[in-house]
Amino acid sequence: MDKKFIMSFSGGKDSTLALFRMIKRGYTPIGLLVTVKKGENGSWTHSINKELLTRVSKSLDIPLFLVECEVSEYEAKFTQTLLKAKEMGASCCVFGDIDIQDHRKWCEERCKEAGIKAVLPLWQEDREKLVYEFIDNGFSTIIKKVNLTYLPSDLLGKVLTREIVREIKDLKCDPCGENGEYHTFVVDGPLFKDKIDFKINKIIIDGDYGNLDISI
Incomplete structure (x- = not known):
């Protein structure tokens, strides 16, 4: 079984814990997918700047896949990056979502578009x-x-x-x-x-x- 994955990464605790669990299970991350607001220096949701994200990437020794996008192109750009990861050998994208069904649906739809699996290691846990x-x-x-x-x-x-x-x-x-x-x-x-x-x-x-x- 192919054990390479791309991590949908926010820089926060949940995506980091999901990444940690996958690595402990023997899976290999090929990259950290981080969405950044187009024309700005901060990531979506967590507002972490590119320089800090680059430093995190180097410390984790995992390449950074920065996806600059506006709201209107967010989904398309995300899927394009998943397709790129698939070409590099990733069989799945890992997400740190826990139990919000709409979030899971969104993750699965993007992965379906790219022809890879959506994996949520923390799903429905306490x-x-x-x-x-x-x-x-x-x-x-x-x-x-x-x-x-x-x-x-x-x-x-x-x-x-x-x-x-x-x-x-x-x-x-x-x-x-x-x-x-x-x-x-x-x-x-x-x-x-x-x-x-x-x-x-x-x-x-x-x-x-x-x-x-x-x-x-």
Whole structure:
């Protein structure tokens, strides 16, 4: 069985945990597929800049597949990149989604278009247990973005620990942030050769979201 895959990668904890599990199972990643806003320097959803993503790629020793796109071309560009990965030997694309059915449907549709399989290693597992599995395996991640409707901006920049997870739960939020309450940026762990150092520039408030602006 072909064990090469491309990883749909956000730079956050869930996609990193999915990547970790696949590697432990003996699969080989040929690349990290990251979508970036066209004309801007930040990735979609997590708003991580290209320089930091490049540093993560080097530390993980996995090539970076940057996909620059607007909303209108997001799906087509994503599928094009999957086709490229297929030509390079990937038999599947791996996603870090947990239990939102619409997300799974989207993943499967893109993979079907490219003629490869969609693999979701975390699918329908307990959200809280997954967060603790991530932390207990020695990964280090900072809170990069929060939905201010649910969480305060002072969580930005904090390392996600069991104590912080409890704080998030006390605020009646999902501990995993699967509903978009918060997003993370993984900076160290068992897959990393080097820790990702960064500097904090400022906090940007954009509507309902607080985003930690960081750079190399």
